[in-house]
Amino acid sequence: MTPAPDVVVAGAGVIGAACAEALSAAGLRVCVLDRGAPASGTTASGEGNVLVSDKGPGPELALAQASRRRWPELLASLREELGPAGAEAEWDAKGGLVVATTEEAVTPLTAFAAAQRGAGVRADEIGADRAAELEPQLTKGLTAAVHYPEDAQLQPVLAATTLLAAVRARGGEVRSGVTALGVTTHASGAVSGIRTSGGIIPCGAVVNACGPWAGHFAASAGVPLAVLPRRGMVLVTGPLPDGTVRHKVYDADYVGAVASGDADLQTSTVVESTRAGTVLIGSSRERVGFDDSVRVDVLRELARKALGLFPVLAQVPVMRAYGGFRAYAPDHLPIIGEDPRLPGMWHATGHEGAGIGLAAATGQLLTELWTGRQPVVDPAPFRVDRPAVTEEGRAAA
DSSP states (O other): OOOOOSEEEEOOSHHHHHHHHHHHHTTOOEEEEESSSTTOSTGGGOOOEEOSTTOOTTHHHHHHHHHHHHHHHHHHHHHHHHOGGGSOOOOBOOOEEEEEOSGGGHHHHHHHHHHHHHTTOOOEEEOHHHHHHHOTTSOSOOSEEEEETTOEEOOHHHHHHHHHHHHHHTTOEEEESOOEEEEEEOTTSSEEEEEETTEEEEOSEEEEOOGGGHHHHHHHTTOOBOOEEEEEEEEEEOOOOTTSSOSEEEETHHHHHHHOOOOSOEEEEEEEEOTTSOEEEEEEEBOBTBOOOOOHHHHHHHHHHHHHHOGGGGGOOEEEEEEEEEEEOTTSOOEEEEOTTSTTEEEEEOOGGGHHHHHHHHHHHHHHHHHTOOOSSOOGGGOTTOTTTBHHHHHHO
């Protein structure tokens, strides 16, 4: 009989996959579950951003910087282990460009960049001529621009499936169509297994990597967390000539939208190309529960704002649109670590729209906490029992 896993990871998106890969690399027997197909939820709705440009100095930026360093190293090691065909994630260190198109936006943009430079981010303020060299099709109506050479992109589904392929190669399991329903416990109160739609799986620990559904799973395990879905939508154009859009380009108001806790709809301009030649146009954010209805008014707003940055897109056909739910934590920080309320219950969630970029360091940090090694970043800001994300703490506040 197959021995019981040391740990079951609930969620086969990029966060769950990164945690599973790092744990299996540390020698643990890992089983990964997902109620759908691997990487078919939030990960499939992502743009593949690995960004430092949109985060101010603080713990999330530190995690993003660690992950930016980790991703290319991790993918290179997996290519050695699995072979090039088994570890292709379309890594592209193409850089980012953040622009202002009004005079009012100049000071906030340059001040934000200056603060990031103080935290070790390369943020180069450039003039209109240099911006035109980087992006020839960009609007001429710029008032300021900052180039972020460290920003990168990968294909999120390929990245997640590569990580899961490594788990399988090391003797782990990945089970699709299995829903995590709760946990079982020993008489001592520690986790003894996970309850699923396919029965109970005995294990030594469980990692809650259920993304937008992490709050539901945490509640079913008796350890409620304030993790909510925050919806976003993206437009996808038909393929364009190579070089039409060369970087990730976004308007300076994107940073404010990311950091906002407002439940109402917010849109900001984000434009970038993929290796296939299509252009992704975003972004929107709103808290509407799990309502997945297509909102044409949101798509029109995304298209209108994109034309403000790239007038060349006016005659480009839209191929499709898609939406997805991001795992939103009220204080805008991921939740990473063991739950002190339930020994053996771990969480890796709350990354919102930054999960692709933060995944590599999240898996590394969770595994370092598990094994007692020196953590790559200070884990305290991401702890599970902070007041902003536990019901007890929020009630007390």
